[in-house]
Amino acid sequence: RQTAQCFNYLSLLLLALGCWTVLSVLSEAWSGGAPSSPSSTEELxxxxxSHLEQHAPLLDVPPIARSEFLHRQATLAAALEAAGPSASTAYYANVSSNFDLxxxxxxxVIDRRGGLTTLVPKFEVGRIAKLEMIYDTRTTITWGEEESPYDPLVRTAGLSKVMVDEHARYMIVAGLQKAGVEVVPMSDAVQSLRxxxxxxxxxxxxxxxxxxxxLVRSLQKCIQVGATQEAVAAYPHGGESGRTLQDGELVLIDIGSILHGYGSDVTRTILPVGATVSDDLMGIWRTVHAAQSAGFERMNVNETCSDVDAASRAVVEQAGFGPFxxxxxxxxxxxxxxxxxxLNGANSHKLKAGEVATNEPGIYVTTEQAGLVGKxxxxxxxxxxxxxxxxxxxxPLTGRRALSPWDP
Known part of the structure; x- marks a missing residue:
């Protein structure tokens, strides 16, 4: 089952599902009792x-089909690309960026006719042959340790000009140039294909x-006042260790996961079931929610990225928290x-149908800055x-936006 495959890839640790998990406790000066709560990560x-299991069928979607990889290569054939393993080679040929560089x-290399050529070190031929690359036709060029790797590429493939992927390392660009190949950066048109x-x-x-x-919603049902930071976060970041969640404290959970190579990125600022919070902090939560709504309303075809950012930022600025x-x-x-x-203030790119971007406004005030806002x-x-x-x-690809800290 795909669910099992996903969990195996993501180490099965629910609280560290995916590439990274960040949880921090953010509070005002509150104190109070600490009712019993899960005492360990395992219990949590x-x-x-117990809440999440019913949603596991969400993961039962197929990976990208062979026909789509071939279609991508044909679409790219109008441009020339040479790159080492990266997100682009995963996109066009199923060569994961996890392949050790x-x-x-x-x-x-994908040429203007849609042909795929690989330049392979003889030392690595066996390992690379085991990769599940997808292609219609493929030419393999090998190079030995006694020669420049780029000379046989130019000699055999006849390269004179290449467009390099944005992740290409400098040594590859320099090597191609030394071999007499004109190297140009990835164009906007090619970049937009992905x-x-x-x-x-x-x-x-x-x-x-x-x-x-x-997953976040399941955690919210289980985190209780009195929980330790170590029990909640397998890898706490950005905060002191040994913290105990108090009544009136907000919990920020930011989780990313991977399925078939594609990522998730979800953040919620939550309160445990039954917990209370000051009117001021609740007002700040609502300001961030309104800022997200303002950006969300501008995420339309032909909207400029900088305008989307500005719409969200204006809400925070009007509330007096712009610098934060x-x-x-x-x-x-x-x-x-x-x-x-x-989505930033300097990007004039106009959004296209089918593009995906996170919408994640935030307000962050350190203890050193708290006096500036009367805290x-x-x-x-x-x-x-x-x-x-x-x-x-x-x-929203999550299916729903947060409604409150108690209903993330």
Missing amino acids: EACAW SERPFLV SVKTDAEIAILKAINAFTLE FTHRLGHGLGLEMHEPPY KIGFGVRLEDPILVTETGGV
Whole structure:
């Protein structure tokens, strides 16, 4: 079952599902009793899984089909690309960026006719032959340690000009240039081929993001006042260890996961069931939610990325917290956790139907800054959903946005 495969790939640890898990406790000066709560990560996992298990069928979606890989290669054939293993080689030929890079170049070249050529070090021929690459026709060029790897590529493939993937290492660019090849950067047109998602890609992104949200919602049902930071987060970041969750404290959970190579990126700022919070902190949560709504309403076809960012930022600025919204509104999501399009103030790119970008406004005030906003201790709130751009507006790939800290 795909569910089992996904869990195996993601190490099966619910609280560390995927590439990274960040949880921090953000509070005002509150104190109070601490009712009994799961005393260990294992107990919290078991509690969360009892709520999450019913949503496991969300992950039963097929991977990208062979026919789609071949279609991608044909679409790319209008441009020339040479690159080492990266998100682009995963996209076009199913060569994962997890293939270990070394100083020995292994290149994938797609020419204007749609032909696929691989430049393979003789030392690595056996290992590379085991890769599940997808292609219609393929030419393999090997090179030995006694020669420059780029000379046989130029000699055999007749390369004179290549467009390199944005992830290509400098040594590859320099080596191609030394061999007499003109190297040009990836064009916007080629880059957009990956940015606009197909139906199959959207299905995978919907599945893994909806499941990740259900993971967060399951955790919210199990986290209680009195829980330790270590019990909740397998790998706590950005905060002191040994913290115990108090009544009135918000919990920020940011989780990313992977299914068939495609990522999820979901953040919720939550409260345990039955917990209370000050009116001021609740007002800040609502401000962030309104900022997300303002950005969401602008995630339409032909909207400029900078305008989407500005719409969300204006809500935070009007509430008096502008300096504490310290990052861009969002980033593209697909085979990479961060990829185009980027929702920031400097990006003039106009959104296209089929593009996916996160919408994640936040307000973060450190304890050192708290006095600037009339507080005694720091706090922070962020809400994040990946949004699919469609002809009729944005669609949250999580399936739903947060309604409150108690209903994430």
